[in-house]
Every structure is written in structure tokens, then in C-alpha cells.
Amino acid sequence: MIEARNLHRSYSIGKKSIEVLHGIDLSLKKGECAFLCGPSGAGKTTLLYTLAGLERPQQGSVVIDNTDLYSLKARQQAAFRNANIGYIFQNYLLLPELTALENVMVPGAIGGANTKEQAEAALERVGLSKRGEHLPAELSGGEQQRVAIARAVANRPAVLFADEPTGNLDSRNSGEIMDLLLGLAREGGTTLAVVTHDPELAKVGDRQLLIRDGAIEEIGS
Numbered sequence: 001m002i003e004a005r006n007l008h009r010s011y012s013i014g015k016k017s018i019e020v021l022h023g024i025d026l027s028l029k030k031g032e033c034a035f036l037c038g039p040s041g042a043g044k045t046t047l048l049y050t051l052a053g054l055e056r057p058q059q060g061s062v063v064i065d066n067t068d069l070y071s072l073k074a075r076q077q078a079a080f081r082n083a084n085i086g087y088i089f090q091n092y093l094l095l096p097e098l099t100a101l102e103n104v105m106v107p108g109a110i111g112g113a114n115t116k117e118q119a120e121a122a123l124e125r126v127g128l129s130k131r132g133e134h135l136p137a138e139l140s141g142g143e144q145q146r147v148a149i150a151r152a153v154a155n156r157p158a159v160l161f162a163d164e165p166t167g168n169l170d171s172r173n174s175g176e177i178m179d180l181l182l183g184l185a186r187e188g189g190t191t192l193a194v195v196t197h198d199p200e201l202a203k204v205g206d207r208q209l210l211i212r213d214g215a216i217e218e219i220g221s
């Protein structure tokens with residue numbers, strides 16, 4: 001389903017260059033739920049961005065469902081992402097001037113689909129059907145995260161990426177959000193890659209991976 005080969009990514013700041021991804025290989029099967037852990041700055045967000053087609057690696061390839069992401073033209077790539085990939089960003093990235101429902105409708109609107117019903121159904125799946133008219137600032141952290149999840153799963157993507165989806169939540173809310181994500185993934189046969197700091201939360205996945213020193217290792221399954 002996801003085949004990443006030999007991913008390299010480095011950043012230079014001034015004369016210094018740091019290599020964040022040093023030839024990473026990763027395969028995820030359809031429907032597999034993988035958790036990625038690793039110290040702050042290890043490159044978890046960079047890897048997730050690269051896998052999702054949001055950041056071109058300097059070397060290597062990412063193939064999702066037989067489509068080589070970085071060989072597509074920008075517009076085709078954006079259309080592929082819109083149709084197949086859901087992404088939950090590290091800090092929600094909800095649009096502050098849009099209501100919860102409107103936020104959930106954005107990707108569908110970009111894809112040209114009629115999405116109000118789809119968006120309402122997604123809010124219901126995350127338990128927020130009564131909060132559709134609220135602005136993000138009128139929602140709790142956990143609720144904002146649920147809106148971000150609803151937005152990512154509204155069109156039932158084949159692949160879902162989540163970057164620290166429980167980073168700002170207490171342990172009870174964290175458990176609930178993780179259960180919700182896994183439930184949605186299992187129900188839809190969705191391939192799921194989740195970044196988390198919390199090794200306890202990572203245990204619920206099919207595979208646990210550690211990113212350290214530019215490399216990835218399997219630490220459990």
C-alpha cells in the first residue's frame with residue numbers, strides 16, 4: 001500500500017547541514033496501523049510529510065497504491081492527495097474563521113465534491129454533531145482535535161496520517177482520541193501511520209517503529 005524507498009532529507013541552516021532522513025525504507029500493508037515514536041527533532045514530522053507527498057525528499061520514492069507520488073505533476077499530486085490521503089497536522093491547523101462544519105468541508109470543496117452531508121456525517125462519527133456551528137476558538141483542545149480528525153476522514157481516504165494527535169490532550173482524552181482513530185481506520189480498512197511521544201499509546205497499533213539518527217527501526221509488532 002505504502003512503499004517508501006531510500007528517503008533522504010537534509011536541511012541546511014547557514015553552513016551547517018543536518019540530515020534528518022538518512023535513507024529510510026518503509027512498507028505498510030493495506031489496513032495496517034503503524035505507530036512512529038522517537039525523540040523530539042528526530043524527524044517524525046518530516047517523515048510523515050514526505051510519506052504524504054507534502055515534502056519532496058532529496059532522494060528516494062514514495063509509492064502509494066501503485067502511484068509514485070513524486071513523479072506526478074504538482075496538480076495531479078494535489079488531486080491524488082485530496083482523493084486518497086487524510087492528514088491530521090501536529091497543531092490541528094483548523095482555519096480559525098470557519099466553523100467546525102466548514103472546516104470539515106474544506107477538502108471536499110477543493111476536490112469538487114458536494115460535501116455538507118459528508119462533513120456532517122464525519123462530525124457525527126467523531127461525536128461532535130452538536131458543535132458544527134462553533135468556531136475553533138469556541139471548542140476545547142480535544143474537540144478541535146476531533147474536528148481535525150473529522151476533516152481528515154470525511155471522504156474516507158485509503159491512507160491516514162496523524163502527527164501527535166494527542167499531543168495537547170490529557171491522558172483520558174488521549175486514550176479516547178486514539179481509540180477513535182483506530183476505530184475509524186479499522187472500520188474503513190484504512191492504512192494508518194500515527195506519530196506519538198507516548199509508548200503506552202503506541203502499543204495499540206499493529207507495528208511500532210522508532211526513528212532515531214535518521215534511521216527507522218522496528219521496535220515491536
Ligand SMILES: Nc1ncnc2c1ncn2[C@@H]1O[C@H](COP(=O)(O)OP(=O)(O)OP(=O)(O)O)[C@@H](O)[C@H]1O
Nearest residue numbers: 011012013020038039040041042043044045046047
Ligand atoms: N524547514 C526546515 N528548515 C530547517 N530545519 C528544519 C525544517 N524542518 C525541520 N527541520 C529540522 O529537522 C529536524 C526534524 O524536525 P521534525 O519536525 O521532523 O522533528 P520531529 O521528530 O517531528 O520533532 P517533534 O517531536 O518535536 O515534533 C529538526 O532538527 C528540525 O529543526
Ligand SMILES: [Mg+2]
Nearest residue numbers: 044045046090
Ligand atoms: Mg513533529
